[in-house]
Amino acid sequence: MAQKAENKACAMTTAHAESMERRVRLTCRVNGQFVVEDIDPTMLLLHFLRDRLKLFGTKEACGEGECGACTVIMNGRPVTSCLVLAIEAEGSEITTVEGLAKNGELSILQQEFIELDALQCGFCTPGMLMSARALLDRNPDPTDDDIKEAMSGNLCRCTGYRQIFDAVKKAAKREREELKRS
Amino acid sequence: MLSQFEYIKPLVLDEALTFLAEHEQTYILAGGTDLIIMLNKNMIDAKYILDVKSIPDLDVFKFTEGEGLEIGANVTVNELVESDVVQSKYRALCEAASVLATEQLRNRATLVGNICNASPGADLPPSLLIYDATVKIASAKGERSVPLRTFFTGVKKTLLNKDELVVSVFLPDPGKQDNSIYLRQTRLRGHDLSTVGVACRLNGDGKVAIAINAVAITPLLLTDLSDQLNAKGLSEESILWASEEIKKHIKPITDVRASKEYRSHMAGILLKRCLGQLTGKEV
Known part of the structure; x- marks a missing residue:
């Protein structure tokens, strides 16, 4: 009973009470996993990831594409998941921050964020990581301006950006070295 | 989100047009970077969301030498930025596209x-x-085609009827000796809307075209100003004249981004910079 009341409160605060009648089928891949879910067409991709798939790394802040906290990679490109309907992800390939670590080991990019103190409260970090990941995927050797431009859609209220910039730059260098070795 | 819309995703254009004709309160979804904000903030009450991204007719993005470039409704802003044709033939458009919002939004916005x-x-x-x-x-x-300069009718208003959909935008081939530039003023260097933005083009015949945003209820093509400037001929003097004269052709307002006086002043400065850079004259 207590559990039920809690669920109800939760549904009301997330502001997308789902309708049972108008369900649509969504098929996509999230972090390499095949996903098939029946969803309400008004559901945002952000809420689908968080509420349905319980991938809480992707954060909700501004809800209008300004802050970048909800950034995920969709078909190779970074997008703000608060401005994408979940159903628009039909047939697509999504990567969230949970998809960065491999076999229980943090990615180079994540390691450098930790190493260089590129976070304080950490709320913007998943979005920062996804923008940086998308940048390095399409441009393994970015200029300083490339990094600034790619990261300019992500706001951080703690660090002042310097450490974030340095972490991306160092991660890019380490990734290139790793690639040469392999 | 209060709207309890149905999601429609037609695979052919005719199907979309028939649906639009028969259903009120239908909103067209392409990139969604404006529409979904309006839905999230409950600014609109949508009964149907018509996603046009699976309509192949709207994917067109084709340049024909001697004719021009057709940009379909599904072409994203980053696809423009990355396009060789846009970079080489329509420089101002490439510059404007590359400063629009953020990387994430440019990947969706069309x-x-x-x-x-x-x-x-x-x-x-x-x-x-x-x-x-x-x-x-x-x-x-x-189908019908209208010049873009008649397309805007007011703040967030166009001449589109409710049953109509924009298929594409067509830009004539500017030819070889053509150059253009877009400069804008923003409050900060990162992600911001334009406080005022000026685009100028210098064509192969040495004629100038000038357009501007954020200083009237619609974006403006300043044909009277450019006609007068072209009649005078491009010189350091005439550029300085135009950068004062432009203030008579715009009607800026004061809002959160800037005062009308600042907008007016910056319109002149930006025009001077644009024309200076295009002509290589020091003004």
Whole structure:
């Protein structure tokens, strides 16, 4: 009973009470996993990831594409998941921050964020990581301006950006070295 | 989100047009970077969301030598930025596209969506106006083309009827000796809307075209100003004259971004910089 009341409160605060009648089928891949879910067409991709798939790394802040906290990679490109309907992800390939670590080991990019103190409260970090990941995927050797431009859609209220910039730059260098070795 | 819409995703254009003709409260979804904000904030009550991204006719992005470039409704802003043709032939458009919002939004937002949203401060319209862009519009009744300069009718208003959809925007081939530029003033260097933005084009015949955003209820193509400037001929003097004269052709307002006086002042400065850079004259 207590559990039920809690669920109800939760549904009301997330502001997308789902309708049972108008369900649509969504098929996509999230972090390499095949996903098939029946969803309400008004559901945002952000809420689908968080509420349905319980991938809480992707954060909700501004809800209008300004802050970048909800950034995920969709078909190779970074997008703000608060401005994408979940159903628009039909047939697509999504990567969230949970998809960065491999076999229980943090990615180079994540390691450098930790190493260089590129976070304080950490709320913007998943979005920062996804923008940086998308940048390095399409441009393994970015200029300083490339990094600034790619990261300019992500706001951080703690660090002042310097450490974030340095972490991306160092991660890019380490990734290139790793690639040469392999 | 209060709207309890149904999601429709037609695979052919005719199907979309018939649906639009038969269903009120239908909103067209391409990139969604304006529409979904309006839905999230409950600014609109949508009964149907018509996603046009699976309609192949709207994917067109094709340049024909001697004719021009057709940009379909599904072409995203980053696809423009990455396009060799846009980079080499329509420089101002490439510059405007590359400063629009953020990387994440440019991956979703479309050029056609940017004009249909009809914000007076939208970044892309000035760079389209200087190239005499035309807008291809379709409805169940047929097709029509209108010049972009007549397309905007007010703040967030266009001449589109409810049953109509923009298929594409067409830019004539500017030829070889053509150059253009888009400069804008923002409050900060990162992600911000334009406080005022000026696009200028210098064509192969040495004639100038000037367009501007965020200083009137619609983006403006300043044909009277450019006609007068072209009649005078381009010189350091005439450029300085135009950068004062432009203030008579605009009607800026004061809002959160800037005062009308600042907008007016910056319109002149930006025009001077644009023309200076295009002509290589020091002004």
